[in-house]
Amino acid sequence: MGSRTLDIWRGVACVLLSILATTGAYAASRGTDTTDIHYDITVNIDPVARSIEGRSVITANTPEELTLVLGRRFGVMHARVDGTSLGPAASMGKMRAWGIPGISGEGQLPRRIEVHWKGDLSALDASLDHSQTLGRDEPASGEAGTFLPDSSGWYPYIAGKLASYQVNIELPAGQRGIVPGRLMEESDSDKGYRARFEFPSPTGGIDLMAGPYAVETSAMRGAGGKSIQLRTYFHPQIADLAPAYLDSVKGYIELYESWIGEYPFTEFSVVSSPTPTGFGMPTLTYLGIEVLRLPFIRSTSLGHEVLHNWWGNGVYPDYAKGNWSEGLTTFMADYAYKERGSPEAALDMRRGWLRDFAALSPGQDASLASFTSRTHGATQIVGYNKAAMIFLMLRDLLGRETFDRALHAFWREQRFRVASWADLQRAFEAASGRDLTVFFDQWLTRAGAPVLRIAEAEPVKSDSGHHRVTVTLEQGDPAYRLHVPVAIHTAEGEELRTLDLEKPRQTFMLDIGAQPLKVTLDPDLRLFRRLMPEEAPPILRQVMVDRTAATVLLPESGDARGAAETLATKIQNRAPKLVSATDSPPVVPTLVIGLQDQVDAWLARHQLPERPEMVGNKGSAQAWTVRRTNGGTLAIVSARDLASLVAVTRPLPHYGRQSYVVFDGAKMIGRGSWPTRSQVVKLD
Structure with a gap:
């Protein structure tokens, strides 16, 4: 949204x-x-x-x-x-x-x-x-809505x-x-x-x-004493949700006034749509009826849309130089809510961002300076997720107090103006007194992300009894200038260090308080980078966003074949690139869709792993990923019958961040991701 x-x-x-x-x-x-x-x-x-x-x-x-x-x-x-x-x-x-x-x-x-x-x-x-609604620019009207x-x-x-x-x-x-x-x-x-x-x-x-709206109204006083009118324009079937939404909007305005500055308008409305929209405009958000019914929307997406009244609709991005507003809004809304929940929830979101990015094929990860708006999954991964994590790294670099002071100044100076990434950079430089040219240049103008690995890690013996360890990091060339977190696990606990990496290969000598046992790279996933294969278990999104992905449809004809092709089109948001079910699956990410017996026979014929235990034949349909020995990813969709295959056509594309998902009809009854493995080097 x-x-x-x-x-x-x-x-x-x-x-x-x-x-x-x-x-x-x-x-x-x-x-x-x-x-x-x-x-x-x-x-x-x-x-x-x-x-x-x-x-x-x-x-x-x-x-x-x-x-x-x-x-x-x-x-x-x-x-x-x-x-x-x-x-x-x-x-x-x-x-x-x-x-x-x-x-x-x-x-x-x-x-x-x-x-x-x-x-x-x-x-x-x-x-x-x-x-489909997001990319539609048709002016449409009917009794249910215009x-x-x-x-x-x-x-x-x-x-x-x-x-x-x-x-x-x-x-x-x-x-x-x-x-x-x-x-x-x-x-x-x-x-x-x-x-x-x-x-x-x-x-x-x-x-x-x-x-045909029923309108409910409430009022609040903003930070400057200004009266702010809050309204819901809801279809009659969801009119009972109005009081809770009005209360939530009030809470978000209070939150962001204290964080950024005075709310720039005199009202905010939540407007329901008969179609599954999710749009934010100045003074209002336009959300689908079914979206508004979801119990988690008030604690997630609603705050994101309220915040857009500061970023995007209060300060306008200079699109010719890149849209910064979606990343900043994602960081200060979606991610901030996870941080307020628990460190584990925030870590899980960072892990999801990095897994999503790892799902992109080379060439899909355009620079942030070229991002204007979301048109498909790849642009969201870059324009929302990558940008949000860049703001996280900037806050880690400058400190929370300096970061927030810069945002206050940026809002005060750019309100109702068109502002660019360069204007943001100047605000952060003024607040911190630091030259941030390298930071912004490498993260905005370069496509992709650094690929990091621990090349070597060894304990260093010392006659004085001090404990030391050398850590050698490698990255691609041309090198990024990075602040790389590492954890040194010792007999007495864990010591966190930040290594300033500037070259393709660099060795660091670290003094440690106790006998070192192992070294972990970026243990909390606070650095935006392309995860190594062992760090990024396969997820369904890989066949959704990778434009090279192939598709195998196991039903040979009839209604089941048509349903499988429709599902593939929905999952990949394009006409599928079909390959024969009798051929060996290609090395590119491959989507396989069929009925349960067809899927099991296909897996056995190609000597691929059987369906995992947590998926089994549970529910009426299942989807899961497999990483092949050649590094290729398979995403397999298996349904009990034709009706079960049709039932997942709408919900399944929304579960791209998962490694597996189980449905009973159209209802999700189980989901999860395969475990992530950190880069760890044990010390002898």
Whole structure:
């Protein structure tokens, strides 16, 4: 789940934005809490007819050349600039764009752009899964709900410019609508629903949601004494969840105000969706009905979305230079909650991040500087998990107090501005008084991660009775500059040391308080690196994210064959690369799907290990991983019958971090990971 408004580029605007950034037009939006562009929009939506009609007045207080953009699916009744009709638009993908020439005289400001448009909306499709919904930019509507993502171009906007806005929403009776911002007024009668929202600060776009909502409201006082309105816009079937969600939101706002600084808005709403969405926008989050029903969401994902009001929707990432907001939000929300739970829970999350990264094939691990938004599993592993662990390493390097002081300053200086990784670096350098160029450069601009091994470790005899040990570490070339944790196990306990590794091979002499017995590399997994094969047991995600992965479908024909192919497509989020079931499995990661008897026969034919004991024939379907002697990974899915195979199509792709999982129908009844083995060298 993540920030929606600036996270997904708006069609042609993504290209225009990069151009404008280099010419200074986009940069002009930085460094101020005001904006040159303001939208005044009135939109009427009929969810049953799936129609939309809108009128917009855009005030542009800038003389520069502008580009006006609107989705191609919408018809333009009229479009004028200062009373003069716009010429023909250029079609660019799903968008159409008009060039608006610049003017030379400041006395002609502000300019007034008027657009009247209308069109049809797509039918709401509640059958979509989360990944399909995440990448969908269709404006959709129906009685159960309306979602107009900013990326669909549902309203006319100026490309590459932050803007403030006012939106008036008109809906039939029984429906309620919301956009990010402050609710200024609303009315609900037999004639219909009306609401007016304002967003006075510069922001990157507008998403609109509507549905047959029951609205609950609560209020709290923020850190500066400001009144903050909390609301839930819930479908009637989950209206009873409202009080608990309102309480949780209040707790998260209090947490992050004390950690970062004052909450930047006057409200926050939790809005339910009939589709399995998970989006965060300024002042609200839009979550699927079934997601909101999950008992753990209030203690996990909800806080992540609230935090996006600081990172992503309060300070905007400079996407041309990489999106830092998802990693920082993951670190300060998802990971922070694990740390507050227990050291073991935090370690388990770090282990999961590193296992996920180990599942990527070479070439999939792009640099963080190139990450903009999540499009598939590989980008999440880099943009969320790797980035979060980099913030962890930075906190370990600088100390918690300095780290938090830097974030306070970053928030204070960059609020409602576009900020880059370089701005973050400057904040941490100012707070710590250290030059962090090497740290940020190697972790942001280099793809991949260091591969570390203990090449040698030996005790050193000493006539004076002192205990010493030499540890030789190796990494790839060009070398990273790393602070490598090692544990020296002695007869009296464990001693932790941090070794400053700067070369491909380096030897360290350590004084130890007692007889050394063994050395462990990075025992708490606090260093981002590519785990060695023995450190990273195979997980299901390897066949999900590795684009070289092959697929073996054991059913030869009929409904079972079709169900197996559908499941493979869902697991890998692409058309599977099929190989014959009679051939030896290839060396690349391979997904094998079949009914139980077919799976057991296939394993025996290829002299592969039998199904593990903790999986057996439990439940109605099982999935597990096997590491072959040649290093290749197998992920095997076995189902009792056709119905059992179909039942796991939706839930199984969500268990990629597991080494095995067991289902009873669509319900998960058992899961786990094979044990991790640390790099350990015993000392003679």
